[in-house]
Amino acid sequence: MNISIVIIGSFLVLAIILGLFARKGQDMDMEQWAVGGRSFGTIFIFVLLAGEIFTTFTFLGATGFTFSSGMSAIYVFNCFFFIVAYWILPPIWKYSKEQKLLSQSDFYVKKYDSTTLGVIVAIISIIAIIPYLIVQLKGLGIIVSEASYGAISPNVAIFIGVLSVTFYVIISGIRGSAWTAIIKDIMILAVIVFMGIYLPMHYYGGFESMFKAIDKEKIDFLTLPDSGLSTTWFITTTIMLGVSYYMWPHMHTSVYASKSAKSIRWTAATMPIYSTILIFALFIGFAATLQVTDLGGASTDLVLFKFAKMSFDPWLVGFIGAAGALAALVPSSLLLTSAATIVANNVYKVWKPKTTDQQLANITRIFVPIIAIVALYGTFNGGKTISTLYLMAYSLMAQLFPALFFSLFKKNPVTLPGAIVGMVSGVAMVAYLTITNTTIGDLFPSFPQVLKDFDVGLVVVILNIVITLAVSAFTRNYKAVSKAEREESVVRNESLEVVKE
Amino acid sequence: MKKLSVILSLIPAIGCLMVINRVEPYVLGLPFVLFWQVSWVILTSVFLLLAYKVDPDNKEESES
Known part of the structure; x- marks a missing residue:
């Protein structure tokens, strides 16, 4: 058994323990399980909302996209996310508190006085959530398989990951996600900042010399092209992502979990500073541009790990893999919690309106493994259309x-x-x-x-x-x-x- | 005051969409296009924190 497997396994066990510990002292009724009893302070709201910036898609995707498309990757710096959050999330929170909402579909049900609209929103959300979950799980498979030097196959990694997440989501709900999000963010920050500084220094002697070397070798790689991923594409994609980002059901439940509108405004105002850390992910991609010359026909998503294995000892690759695995598991747990809440609250309860609150809480937990199995099926049987599905999911939510x-x-x-x-x-x-x-x-x-x-x-x-x-x-x-x-x-x-x- | 906080938050929305698509001059070791975008993200925080300060809703919530 190599050292990297031990490190990845240790952090997975730590995440499960944290996830289970999160329910300590809490009576897990439906409101506690789905929206944390609406009692989360600024730190939990920050890691739930801002933590969404650092998922497996940004971990693997931002470096891979920079590697393949150059400066067009600046779309990850999206000011609109935060401005939309500052103005739209507080009134959503206020309304959710007044009406005791549990899911994003509930918002539409109450605003338009229609359970039919709630069912339509629930169906659209589930159609969008499944590919988003599949993206996270595919990323998890790539990360663990690469970080363990092939000792663990992607499918085994995905299966163990889903089993772990399903287990602590059923028991702790959104509280489990909030606690594991803290450790996930600390690890991701450490990995991205370290790699983003070390790799340009080690291979090029500094940032400016790295960019000058790239500019010399690859003309126009450091500007947006005139067509395709152009300035127009950047502006319109920025706006589209900004309006769809907070439509996701798990974003709504994170907002509902807050204890005040003030902490949401504070989070929205400080999140941009936090998101600038993504520049280090871009540095990793740029540094790899002239160093990782042969991907062996593999997807550009593998660039970060190919580069890490070229540059670091196995124990450090294991730590990077553990951080990446948590970046996949924490968003997956939030997605599972909100998806199960929507199906139970806005589809099942419409079908069987006499369901009591206690029955609904039990049924919601039953839907967690069912949704996980659907996502597993899609992950094991999906083709190469995942990135297409990912973009479709965002466009659907918009x-x-x-x-x-x-x-x-x-x-x-x-x-x-x-x-x-x-x-x-x-x-x-x-x-x-x-x-x-x-x-x-x-x-x-x-x-x-x-x-x-x-x-x-x-x-x-x-x-x-x-x-x-x-x-x-x-x-x-x-x-x-x-x-x-x-x-x-x-x-x-x-x-x-x-x-x- | 509410209008002022709206105006303050809209400044970075316009700024970050005005891409200056050029490599030189390098600023802090970064190509200008990258420096410009990152600067606007940081300025978004500055403007939103100013909006937060003058937003009358926050004062009302603190008092209640």
């Missing part, structure tokens, strides 16, 4: 933004039919464009390059907003009519009761 955004207005201009038609048509457009791999350039070949490079997800969100507002304008009387019908129905029932008596 379709929930218009109905949520307008519902925060004092006078919501969106009606229930408008919200449903906008959402469903947005999802249909995203599915078509992703499956057929169509870009704006394909649809409108005569457009100037500036328009061709538009992020297709953002274009669909804009169309979604237009459709939502147009349908709402035609169905403006819906609210008044449906309310009057409900009141009339109540009066009619009461009259029938009187007649019977």
